[in-house]
Amino acid sequence: MLSLRNIGLQKGSFTLKKISFDVKEHEYFVILGKTGSGKTLLLETIAGLHKHTGQVSYRRRDITAIPPEKRRVGFVYQDFALFPHLSVVKNIRFSERYRPQTSKVQWDELIDFLDLGDLLQRDIHYLSGGEKQRVALARAIYSRPDILLLDEPLSAIDPSFRNIIMERLKELKQRFQITAIHVTHNFHEAAYLADHIGVMMNGELVQQGSVQNVLHHPASVSIARFLGFRxxxxxxxxxxxxxxxxxxxxxxxxxxxxxxxxxxxxxxxxxxxxxxxxxxxxxxxxxxxxxxxxxxxxxxxxxxxxxxxxxxxxxxxxxxxxxxxxxxxxxxxxx
Amino acid sequence: MKYLFNLTFILLAALVLLFIVIPLISIFSGVGWTGLSEAFNDSEIILSVWLTMKVSFYGTCLVLLTGLPLAYLIARNDFRGKAIIESIIDIPVMLPHTAAGIALLMAFNRGLMERFFSKLGIQFIDTEAGIMIAMMFLSSPFLINGAKEGFKNVDPKLENVARTLGAGRFSVFFRVALPNARKDIINGMLMMWSRGLGEFGAVVIIAYHPMIAPVLIYDRFNSYGLSYSAPVAAVMIAVSLTTFLLVRGLNNRKRA
Known part of the structure; x- marks a missing residue:
């Protein structure tokens, strides 16, 4: 289980205000929030990229002071953040130098799972949004993370490819035994993918619970308005x-x-x-x-x-x- | 109206371009093919040009070693006093070069620094080391600022991702930041190196000998006049221009 306790942080115009939540092993946790609510900052904090107050622990071990390279988290950014100087295959294999190598079978499974066979030798500059996102996902999964952090992974992708990636994300946790935290502003994504949902407003986690509970019984009027209740x-x-x-x-x-x-x-x-x-x-x-x-x-x-x-x-x-x-x-x- | 605009701007643009190009053409046409080939066979000229290029290159490498970390720190962090540090980097650009030479002389040729370097066997008066510190002092801003811009243009998210993939800070710097800022860094090196080739004012105060090309040009002009100094200038321009265009062409051909 990943536990966040009273995470607080101020960075530029963004703040996180005493955020606490738990994500169980192999659970898909979606954080819903508007643009500018501090969602990306929260993910980066979980990854260990920012100094903060409060405590992060994983499997009952305090990892607050552990640097990102030792945390075993995978990160997928909204704009993919593929290394522009490397080919598709080199992007995916970037972590090889630091992490135990995946076996050939696992490599093949990953390439097959994300349908990357034809892309491997391509220059990343000529990929579509959906293709780039599959490469970014593969790169993160290939590093064998315990926790996968997904920052609006579907919003920069054409609607026609979005469904394919959604299905892949849905299969992730069983296939690769991964715990996922996915931030988005899209309720449909949340409803389709999440085991649990948290709602974030102005740097604060204002409600969390099951999909049914959060989406149908918002805890406050402002959450109801954010969720689009008429x-x-x-x-x-x-x-x-x-x-x-x-x-x-x-x-x-x-x-x-x-x-x-x-x-x-x-x-x-x-x-x-x-x-x-x-x-x-x-x-x-x-x-x-x-x-x-x-x-x-x-x-x-x-x-x-x-x-x-x-x-x-x-x-x-x-x-x-x-x-x-x-x-x-x-x-x-x-x- | 449209024609008037285009005509005026193109005319003015052409004027300044001609202003740059005409002196270059005049020096080559004045020296002529024979003059140029004689100059290329004059060992004093060739040695001097080689010395200039070599020492400027060493200086560039030394600044690369220390300037890249500086540029990276400035590009990646916001801290108190950052503006002051950035201004310090730019100071050499606005100093009169002779004044810089005097300042270097007072810093490196007296007291503690002088004793420290002479223990290492390094002297600055009339030595290559003296030439190098003069070149480095005045042209380092070109490299540091170029690298700084290069690092700023590398998306920090790339480095964040690399860290989550297991790369430590050094690894991220060498595998992500450096390759993606490469183009700006090489351009900065080139600018620094070329700027170093032309350094005269500070060098002449610290090390008149061994003569780098700008000093040789000045020396021959003073002692023998234009006809003796022009071929040196022509060789220097030919060699540095060729190198400059070659490196810049190669650097811009590959996508950064």
Whole structure:
């Protein structure tokens, strides 16, 4: 297990504020955060590239003072950071001088796994983004790291190649017994790859937990906003437990009907607008001055019920709702 | 309007280029083929040119050894007093060369330094070592600043990755930083070396003899006049220009 305890650091305009989390052996941990939230700095700190306060330990051994070259971490940067003066094969084999050599079988497996056979003798200047990323991954894996640190590994790659790399990343941990920490701003990547997710905002790890927990039940209104939640609504609409100030509700789990449904929360409102999406209609309902977004599957869409000016009931089960008590965020919320 | 702009700028640009090229052409046309080939057979001239190139090269190598670490430290770190250190490096560029010669003489030919070096058997008055410190002092900024720019252009992420791949600091420097800054470093060496070839003011104060080419040109001009000094100048220009173009061409051909 990799454990970070109270990691603090200031570097230029970036800060890390007392970051603590654990990553279990062979787990895929994704840190979600906006650009500029300090994600790269955190990875570099785990790699041992910056002086910091707090403690990093791995397999119960304190590695805070261990230099990067002795830590057995692999690093893959967003812009790949391939050595421009070396060919593809020399890039991949860079670590050979310092680390025990991989056997021929393992080499072949790696080349096969990342489909690098045709690239080995090429000049790295003529590779596409996806090819460069595969080389960067191979270079990191070839050094036989215990922990692989991935800094936005998919954002500089064409969408058509992104899926291939995503699949490869998903297979990584079983295939090479690697623990991975992947930072990104992309929720889809996080949802697809992660065993656990941490959310980072302004240099602080504000929430961590299972994918389901974090992506569906953000711990605060600001996290909900960062995760792109559309329905961040004032508590008064549903008279919730504990007089919560705000609640969020998944637009796909709201049912529109002509009358209130039993055992569910229910809000009355007036239909305002409707946009047709790929699989559903997005309906905007005015509820006491607040806009509630509802996703109605196309097969359930009833123009007789849903039209501009129609009075409707919005019903949703308690499990679709997360409540927030956070009064300090009142000022920055506009609903 | 467009033509007027192009015409004015091209004309002015051509003027300054001609200003540089015409003296070079005049010296070769003035000396002529016979003069030049005689000069190439004059052992005093050839020895002097060789001495100039050799000593400047040694000086460049010495500064390479100490200047590269300095350039790397400045390029990679932010620290208090960095601006002062960068200014110190640039000081020789703005000093009058004779003043630099006097300063070197006072530093190396008196007191502790003089005793230290004479223990090592090194003397500076009228020796190659004297010529070398004069050349080094005045032309080292070209190498150090060139290398500094070179190192700055190497993405620190490359070095970070190399460290995670197991390379220690020395290894990272030699396997990543140096090869990727190579082009700027070689250009800096070339600039320093060429600048050293032309050094006169400081050298003449420390070591009139053995005569490097610029001193020989001056000496012959003073004693015998233009017709004796011009062939030396022509040989010096021919040799240094050829070397300069050759190294620069080779360096720029390969991608850094």
């Amino acid at each position: 329905n961040i609504l004032p508590g008064r609409l549903i008279e919730p437990k504990d007089n919560a100030h705000y609640f969020t509700v998944n637009p796909a789990l709201i049912q529109i009907s002509g009358h209130a449904l039993e055992n569910d929360y229910s809000i009355r409102g007036i239909c305002r607008n409707s946009n047709e999406g790929l699989n559903h209609h997005e309906v905007m309902v005015d509820a006491d001055g607040c806009v509630v977004f509802v996703h109605v599957p196309k097969r359930n869409y009833d123009p007789g019920l849903i039209h501009s000016g129609a009075a409707v009931h919005l019903s949703f089960p308690p499990s679709a709702v997360t409540f927030y008590q956070t009064s300090e965020e009142l000022d920055e919320i506009s609903v």
